[in-house]
Amino acid sequence: MGPRIGPAGEEPPTPDKATMPSEDTAGEDASPAPRDLRPSVFYNIKFFVLCHSLLQLTQLMVSGYLKSSISTVEKRFGLSSQTSGLLASFNEVGNTTLIVFVSYFGSRVHRPRLIGCGAVLVALAGLLMTLPHFLSEPYRYDHSNPEDTPQDVQASLCLPTTPAPALALSNSSCSSYTENRHLTMVGIMLTAQTLLGVGGVPIQPFGISYIDDFAHHSNSPFYLGILFAVTLMGPGLSFGLGSLMLRLYVDINRMPEGGIKLTSKDPRWVGAWWLGFLISAGAVALAAIPYFFFPREMPKEKRELHFRRKLLTIAASPASKGEDSPLEQSLGESQKKQDGLAQIATDLTVIQFIKVFPRVLLRTLRHPIFLLVVLSQVCMSCMAAGMATFLPKFLERQFSITASYANLLIGSLTIPSAILGIVVGGVLIKRLHMGPLRCGILCLLGALLGLLLTTPLFFTGCSAHRIEGIAQRPAMQPEPGLFPSCMEACSCPADGFNPVCDPSTHVEYITPCHAGCTSQVVQEATDKSQPQVLYTNCSCVEGGGPVLGGSCDSACSYLVLPFMLLVSAGTAAFSITHTPSFMLILRGVKKEDKALAVGIQFMLLRVLAWMPSPVIHGSAIDTTCVHWALSCGRQAVCRYYDHDLLRTRFIGLQFFFKTGTMVCFALVVAILRQQDKEARAAATVSGPGSSPGLQQKLLVSEPERKREDSRV
Known part of the structure; x- marks a missing residue:
């Protein structure tokens, strides 16, 4: 028979002839055990380290992905930086409320199974974060349109025959349903972030303690080092995943007919922020599967068993029956300390x-x-x-x-x-x-x-370029334009946003309508890049234009x-x-x-x-805003800082x-x-008048103290 795994947490029995070659004898060729009697891979602490490294890696991908797409989520749902900071900090709310009890439960629970349950909750929270995308209507990058008309760049032009400003149409669509829908989306994301924090509570503490309990004492730091090294790659992968996903359009699963006319450089572009949550949540769900097969306790690694059996042999020898060896005494004292700490946690309700x-x-x-x-x-x-x-x-x-x-x-x-x-x-x-x-x-x-x-x-x-009609500093009045009365007959929507740039003066306008432009020209690109959109006949631009679609590039x-x-x-x-x-x-x-x-x-x-830190930083960023987008009369996302x-x-x-x-x-x-x-003064005072035994003790303890201080 091959090696048999005894009850969890118990010392293995005295090895017999069948078990000695396969587990204890070094350097001898042991006959291979039958395949069906070999220990399961789930009783291997190395396999647990591998699984836990992958789990913590994917968990940090989920929790860190929101930070990589925070500005995109703000544009998609009209959030201020303070609100988005609150959304990011809610990940810690559920974690903080439960993390203290991890010290209480310790090893009372089935740690691998609880880690698996926490990972499943993290995966569900990641899926819940994508729900606002599927519940909301397709993204409309031109908010100057009524909701029942297709998105068309013509709505941003100066059209003197427009009977009424588009702002009235936009405000007429505001209702309690619209506001409730907005609050519902924010509430779903707050709930998902809270569940994400709750699910992450048992993963790291229980995983580290499980490795430290069942790994060989000399291998435990090495395993934990591997764990931390792999885990630290999680935030980097989350930003890399965000970089890939935000290149895709947000409604890639429900593109409008004829496609879209935006590029990723357009300030109205919103990337597929939700797709990264789906990918990372699926990775967490796959990484959680093995934890439901790990035992509550597993045997120590082989070298630890060799070490313990050598100690038992020394203790059983006739020379050591009269008095305990120093090694045995130190091991006994450390074991008593560990048992005492465990006893304190176990006895308390x-x-x-x-x-x-x-x-x-x-x-x-x-x-x-x-x-x-x-x-x-x-x-x-x-x-x-x-x-x-x-x-x-x-x-x-x-x-x-x-x-x-x-x-x-x-x-x-x-x-x-x-x-x-x-x-x-x-x-x-x-x-x-x-x-x-x-x-x-x-x-x-x-x-x-x-x-x-x-x-x-x-x-x-460097400083921001000039945006026509917008103050350069918060709480200041906007500067007068070049032609103050040039767009009076245009009926430009106040909440429209389709920026254009005058390349000659490096002045930006919120929409072609604000520049007084009445026509549009699309220049096809010779290469595979997106076509260039030009707006002409602009009464508010010196020389009449043309102006380029999109924001002006930064000078730095x-x-x-x-x-x-x-x-x-x-x-x-x-x-x-x-x-x-x-x-x-x-x-x-x-x-x-x-x-x-x-x-x-x-x-x-x-x-x-x-x-508090994301909320504090978000509030500070909001104080630098010079132009807010309006949604049903309330401040939404900031468009210019x-x-x-x-x-x-x-x-x-x-x-x-x-x-x-x-x-x-x-x-x-x-x-x-x-x-x-x-300490030096006390050693100096006690040195000359002290006994030789005390001096010897100090000399001996100094290297020991240095060796103890050097341990990491």
């Missing part, structure tokens, strides 16, 4: 756990190192959440690039830079054998370098690559602080509080950073959080220096 948690929280927050490091991580997370949510939109507006290109830049430059910074931080700790003080200094230097690298971002950009589009290189370099510098800051947290609390300290840390990061003000406030918020991070790390270094001086 849910009510007792809720009562005890505030006291543990207050006791943990009294540690100055823990508190300051968590505050620094809160500042970094605020910076990261705002950057991840609104950097694609910022690049679109500041440098007049497409949403697809913005996502491509972020996915190929910024995300890999963050991964590189995290790896470099971990390597530096391992190679230089850094203790707490050196970790604090490394964090301070990384934050200072990141701050210096991103300071030039304030000046990397060439600065987008230097801007992204600076952002990526600053991101890499700040990412270096990731691993050493975690080490400071683990060293700054008592051993019995480490598990809950990590849970408290993640809870504070979500409550103080990942939830003051570029200088947008850059100053967006980068200024980032600079504020980066400065807070650096200040917190500086205080950490100051406290650690003071503690190091006190």
Whole structure:
């Protein structure tokens, strides 16, 4: 017979003649076990690591995909940046409300099965995010038309014979049904984001604890390193997927007859944002299948069994019966500590756990190192959440690039830079054998370098070109046009949007009607590019035109690559602080509080950073808007921003959080220096007058302490 898997969590029986060759004997050729009696692949911890890496990768693709298409969702459903920021932050609401209880449940539940259920919920939430696309009517990029007429560029021309402004027709279509439909779509997306956070609660904590419990103690860090490395690719893939999907038209599944006359460079273009959610949700659903076949507990890896059996042999030998060996004593003490921690979590009921948690929280927050490091991580997370949510939109507006290109830049430059910074931080700790003080200094230097690298971002950009009839600053009156009375007879719709650009003066008009244009010419392109649309006979344009369809190009589009290189370099510098800051947290609390300290840390990061930061950044972006689209009398999406003000406030918020991070790390270094001086003074005082035994103890413990500090 082949090796038999015993009950979960139990030690295997004493190996007999049948099981010894196949499991324990090294270097001997064992006869292969029958195929039907071999252990299942689901009892292999390596296979679990592979499955969990793929699951966390796809989960982060779902949760990060909204950030890659945030500006597209705003245009499609008429949302302000504040509302879209609230939508992005709702991912953390469900996660925050349940993450604390993960510390309570621990290993009481069937962890793989619960991970699978959470993954299924994530997949359903991703599908729910696509529901507004299928429930809403086809996208109309020319809102100056009544809803019962086909989209036609003629509606944007100056037509003096128009009996009434199209605005009246547009307002007549506004009803309680229209507003309720808008609120329903927003409510569906908020619900989907909440479920997405709830489904992600058990995935990472239970997966990490499952790997650590059943992997060999020397293999566990290696497996977790693989897990984190693969997981970090998820945000990059989400931006890459967004770059591909936003090149497709939003209604690709229900294209109008004759197609559309928009290009991806047109400001009215809306990409297929929903298609990425379908793809990533399907990937999560496939990755969730194996978790329903993993056991609740699996045997330890083989080398762990060898190690335990050697210890049992040593313990059973006659020389060791009188007194326990130091190795056995240390193993017994560590096992008692682990059992004690597990016993605390096991004996508490849910009510007792809720009562005890505030006291543990207050006791943990009294540690100055823990508190300051968590505050620094809160500042970094605020910076990261705002950057991840609104950097694609910022690049679109500041440098007049497409949403697809913005996502491509972020996915190929910024995300890999963050991964590189995290790896470099971990390597530096391992190679230089850094203790707490050196970790604090490394964090301070990384934050200072990141701050210096991103300071030039304030000046990397240019002012917005002139938009005729729109103020260049918020809350200012628009400047008078070149010909104030040129479009009085045109009956231009106030809520129309079909921008055109005068190439000679670099002045933009909201619609051809606002430029006084009465005719249109389509020039067929010689290559495979889209045809060029020209508008002629424009009474509001000096010389009568012609003007080109689409917005004017930015005068500083060439600065987008230097801007992204600076952002990526600053991101890499700040990412270096990731691993050493975690080490400071683990060293700054008592051993019995480490598990809950990590849970408290993640809870504070979500409550103080990942939830409010997108809303704060979105509100700051909204204050720089100079022209809002109107939907039934309410402000919808912003169409034009003051570029200088947008850059100053967006980068200024980032600079504020980066400065807070650096200040917190500086205080950490100051406290650690003071503690190091006190420790040296105490050692000096006790040295001359102390006994030789105490001196020997100090000499012996110093290398041990350094070795302990160097462990990551």
